[in-house]
Amino acid sequence: MINPTVVDLSRLQFALTALYHFLFVPLTLGMTFILASMETVYVITGKQIYKDMTQFWGKLFGINFAIGVATGLTMEFEFGTNWSMYSHFVGDVFGTPLAIEGLMAFFMESTFVGLMFFGWDRLSRGAHLAVTFLVALGSNLSALWILIANGFMQDPVGASFDPKTMRMQFRSFGALVFSPDAQAKFVHTTLAGFVTGAMFVMGVSAYYLLRKQHREFAARSFRMAALFGIISSLAVVTLGDALGRLDFLVQPTKLAAMEGIWHTSKPPYAPWKIFAIPDDKTQKDLFNVSIPYVLTPLVAHDFTSPIPGVDALEHSARAKVIKGIKAVVALKAYGTTRNPAALAAFRANESDMGYGFLAQRYAPDQDLSKITVQNLPSIVQKAARDTIPNVFVEFWSFRLMVLLGFVFVVVFAFCAYYSLRNELEKHPLLLKAATWAIPLPVLACEFGWITAENGRQPWTVFGWLPTFQSASSHDVGYMVFSLVGFAFLYSLFIAAELYLMFKFARLGPVQHLTQTPHAPAFVQPALGQPGFTDKSWADNSWQ
Amino acid sequence: MTNIIRILALAAVLALALMLAVVAGDFGPWYFAWLVGTTMIVLISVAGAVLFETQHAAGDTPYEHSAPTET
Amino acid sequence: MELYVALKVTWALLLGILLTGLAIMVGMDMGVGTLLRFVGRSDGERRTALAIIGPHWDGNQVWFILGGGAIFAAFPTLYATSFSTFYIVMILLLFSMIMRPVAFEYRSKVDASRWREAWDWAFLISGALPMIIYGAAFGNVLQGVGFHFGWDGQYYQNESFIWYLANPFALMCGILSLSLAVYQGGAMLMIRGEGVIAERARRYAICGGAVAALLFVAGGIWVQFIKGFMFAQPVDPGMAATPLNGPLVLMRTGAWMNNFHIHPLLWLLPALGLAGMIMGSFSLIARKPVLGWWLGAVAWIGTIFTAGGAMFPFLMPSSTTPSESLTVWNASGSEYNLGWMLVFAVAFVPAILSYTTWAFRVMRGKVRTETVIADEHSY
Structure with a gap:
């Protein structure tokens, strides 16, 4: 018996930890490329101020990055700790992009981020620039692989269900990686990150310009961020349109909820x-x-x-539920007896298996074989109703995201225009708006997450595995324990994060320059003869 | 000799880039768009900064004309 | 089918390598975290200890993340079942692990002793607890875990979590793991630290190595008396990857020694582990930390592969429903998946090893307390 309270608590925990993690991710995705841009200017022009910009914004980036890394750990393990049925069911195909993400992206990002922060005095300009670009590439590649994984949840391509192992088996790597949903979502999400990063740099710079502090520093940062942001924000809207069309093609229930279409x-x-x-x-x-x-x-x-509206979608779901019930009953028979007749019966209704699982929670004792002619209609009715995600949440999270998206285009357009004319300080209202807009892209990203994942409900794997079926069979007490702990720790983290962010943003770059005479934290080995001055190094064999 | 090696290496990089572009263009149009688009966004942002320096040198910015090279 | 078996065995080996890499690299940082309050008496000394692993901890931690990802992909049912049955300890592990990145980045950003003191405690917890849990997981798995599966592949837990937390054999394995981490961290502090820091680290590391050696021998003896798992008859290694309808599995005292009896060469593994611990401690006594660091790595390799060698092909045996035990044969991914993953591993692991080595090379050399204190950027 699946305990609905445990499922709800698992969903709550996953949603909270994912939304929390996603507060920090977009800024990382965007800031890394903005830092790389700034450092590129430093390498091209040789002007010190661009190095200072890279370092100052890099410091704020680091404060954000730390929590992003920490909360990302939770995400990697939460599939296993809380969604065991899901992990078993799709691990063969869903786990692969996650493993590749580690191999290809996390190692790159994390190894080079240390060199980015601490390697200034040990690397040539060109080498350090390459390191910064690798950090940017690494963080965005990790977005690529996690969104390929997410793409599979939305539109399960590249795998098929295998009754012998009772799970989805990986069939086509190409189909998984080039899934249209994964592609569009990757571009949409990273661009949203670019917008977030650009708005952050621009907003903090606007704050300095308003207060006539660090003007030379702020004007340059503002210019770069505004140009970075205007193109990103235009592109993010374009990709939003592409995603909307994809939802129309493969997730009609999500689209109907997003647009609140009750009737066809x-x-x-x-x-x-x-x-x-x-x-x-x-x-x-x-x-x-x-x-x-x-x-x-x-x-x-x-x-x-x-x-198609909600009415038509529910209607077509009913037929699928009836076939799905037959499929799951046959599958269970096959799983316990390995009877070929049961397998044939399953194959006949295989494509609607997920809808049978959906009906399971309404069957007597959650056992589909106990369904009778009398209770069938009401079970089918309820299961079909379940295929529609919560329309109110979907409708409004989508609308707020879109609205914010257009607001960003407008803000960036004005900011870029006046920055190019060097007339920013004549428009304090615009600067004020830019400062207040700092948190808005993060908010838009959260709404975007809600739109994508609430719209996927009631499925974890669209059409194949219901959320209700996916959770681990924990006790309520387990869930309370972890929820309380996460709430406590995450609250502490965000308080510390905001405190440090405000502290260092207020402190600004000049203070930061005078306080640090760029002293190397480490003793340099003599130039040209690596390590020979240092005996402990001479006898080791790291290399 | 070094020139030949350099040309060969550059040719290899070029061939790799072309292959990536063709594969991405064929199977992953949005991935291709990301590669090109992100490069463009970075370059435009950099160009904006370079333009700023030009405007600054010409005295078109409201900021005092002192080269900010403290260290 | 033959290819499938080869892929399963390859991924079992890769899993061992991954768990070893995790233990060496993350264990080193955890050891430094555990020792932080003890080798660093002043703030400057503690910052020096942090600066020693400062540029690398994030990269090292990816071994941990990759461990999760690779188990998920290569052994999905193992990932699903083990992380869920060990829920309470896994969550404790996560709680302690997520403190660490934040502690690194935030500790030295505020110049207040209470702030820094609090983060130093976070380092102690986030260093010691994960290593204990890491070792204890091996200990628990060696004894078998209480779970069974439903018809659809969902696991069901048959034992209370109290048993995992307060299980003497598992706790001993946990302390063994912590000792090796302290050893490895201490060796690193000696390599890149100077003066008092290196001297204090040396003492703790030598103790760590010695305790690890003692516990490793004790564990070896203890294993003779616990119930191991074995197949009743030879099984088909190419079997479909499902724990349901599995072959009969027996629980016998001392069964974990079977592999050693059949393949006496396996005895090299515990010998390697023990030699690494003992010779490592001696090389630290002789003040050769770099040699000591590598011997510590050898000790980890020996220890983890001894456990793996004893259990193979079992991954997580079930003490309540032995025939549903998870093994290399029945918990793995599909042939297609394992093949693709191998392609990526072959392509990227050499690249990872080379740029990690390069990063260590770039940041090599001694870290001095004076320069750390003078640098506001430093951890």
């Missing part, structure tokens, strides 16, 4: 809702303002494709 309409009538208060219970809007004939071309990119 004759194309191209489908209205685009500017504002609505969707009510999931009655499947109606309590209130809405909408423009007809907009959504079809917006989502489908044509005027003839119908956009």
Whole structure:
């Protein structure tokens, strides 16, 4: 018997730890490339101020990076600790990108980040620049592999279910890596990170410009960040559109919830809702303002494709649930008896297996074989209703994300324009807006995560494995223990993080320059004869 | 001799880049867009800074004209 | 089928190498973290100790992350089952591990003794606890774990977590693991530290090596008396990767010695481990820390492969439903998956080893307390 409370607590814990981790990730993705850009200018022009910029923003980056690394540890292990059925079911294909992420990305990022911070006096300019670029590449490659893994959850390609091992087996590496969902999501997410990084650098620089502090330093940082941000923010919107179309093609339930489409309409009538208060219970809007004939071309990119609404999706899910129940009953028989007839029965309804799992929670004693003609309709009804994610949450998280996305385009456009004209200080309101906008991209990223993952519900692997089925069979007490601990530790971390961020951002770069005479932390070996001055080194064989 | 090696090495890098571009272009259009786009974003940001230095040298910026090279 | 068996064995070996790499590199940093309060009496000394591993701890930690990822991919059912059955200790491990990156980055950013003192305690906890848990996991697995599977492959736990926490044999393995970490960390502090730091580290490291050697021998004797696991009949190593409907498994006292009886060459492994610990301690006594560091690595290799060699092909035996024990044969990924992963491992592991070596080369040399104190950037 699966305990619904444990599943809910596991979901809560995963959502909280993932959302928390994702507070820090976007800034890392963007800041690394901004740091690399700044250092590129330093190497090209040889002007010291660009080195100072790289180091100062690098320090703020480091404060953020530490928590990103720490909370990332949780994510790597949480699949195993809390989602055992999920890990067993898809580990053969889902684990692979995670392992490759470690091999290809984490090692690169983490090894070179140490050299980036501490190697200034030990590496040539060119070598240090290469190190900084490798950190940027490494952190973005880790985004690539985790999003390839996530792409599989959204649109499971490259694997098929094997009744012998009771799990999804990896079939095509190419299909997994080049999955359209993974591709678009990778670009969308990293660009969102670029926007976050650009907004951070620009906002803090705007704060200095407003206070007429560190003006030369701030004006240059502002210029670079604004240009970085304007292109990134335009591109992030483009990719958002691409993702919307993908959802239309492979996750119609997500799209219906995002746009709050309760009923299928004759194309191209489908209205685009500017504002609505969707009510999931009655499947109606309590209130809405909408423009007809907009959504079809917006989502489908044509005027003839119908956009399925919640009613049609639920209707088609019912048939799948009925077939799915047959599939799961046959699968269970095959699993315990290895009877070829049962296997044949399973094969007949294989593609709807996931919908059978979905019905399991409503069956008597969670046992599908106990379903009778009498209780079948109500079970099918409930399971089909479950295939629709929470529309209110989906609708609003999506809308807020999109709204913020357009706000960023506007803010960056003005900022880039006035920065290029060197007239920033004539527009204090703009500078103020830029400062206050610092946390907004992070917020948009969180809404984006909610849109993507709430819209995936009720599945962990879309169409194949329900979330309800995926969790570990823990006691409630276990979950309370870990939740309390995470809440405590993560609260301490964020308090320390914000304290240090504000402290060092307020302190600013000049203080930082006068306090540090760039003293090398380590004793340099004599130039040209590596290590020979140092006896302990001479007899070792690291190399 | 060193020139030949250098040319060969550059040719190898070029061939690798072309292969990557062709594979990415064929199977992963968005990956290709990311490679090109990120490079472009970095370069435009760098170009903005270089432009700033030009404007600064020409006296087009509101900042006092002292080369900020303290160390 | 033949290729599949070869891939399974290869990945079992790679798993051993990965766990060893994790133990050596992460263990070293954990050892430094554990010793921090003891080798560094003043703030400057503690910062020096941190600066010694400062540029490398993050890269080293990836061995830990990769360990999780590689088990997930190569042995998915093992990943799912072990992390969930050991939930309480895994969460404790995570809690202590996640303190460490934050402690490194934040400790020296505020010049207040209470702030720094608090983070120093975090270093102690996040150094000692994970190593104890790491060793204890081996100890628990050697004794078998109480779990079974449902028809759909979901695990069910049959034992209380109290047993994992307070299990004398597992605790002994935990202390063995911590001792080796202290040894390895101490050796590193001697390589790159000077004066009092190196001297204090030397004393702790020698003790660590000696305690590890004693516990390793004690563990070897103890294992003779615990129940090991063995297949009742020869099995097909190419079997489908599912723990359900598995072949009969027996629990016999001393069964973990079977592999050593069949392949006497395996005795080289414990000999290697013990030699590493003893000779390592002597080389530290003789003030040859670099040699000592490498002997410490040898000790880890010997220790982990001794445990692996004894258990092979078992990965996590079930003490309550032995026939559903997880083995190299029934818990692995598919042939296709293992093949692709091997391609990536072959391509990237040499690259990782070379740039890690380069990073250590770039940052080589002694770390002096005066320069660390003068540098505000330093940890």
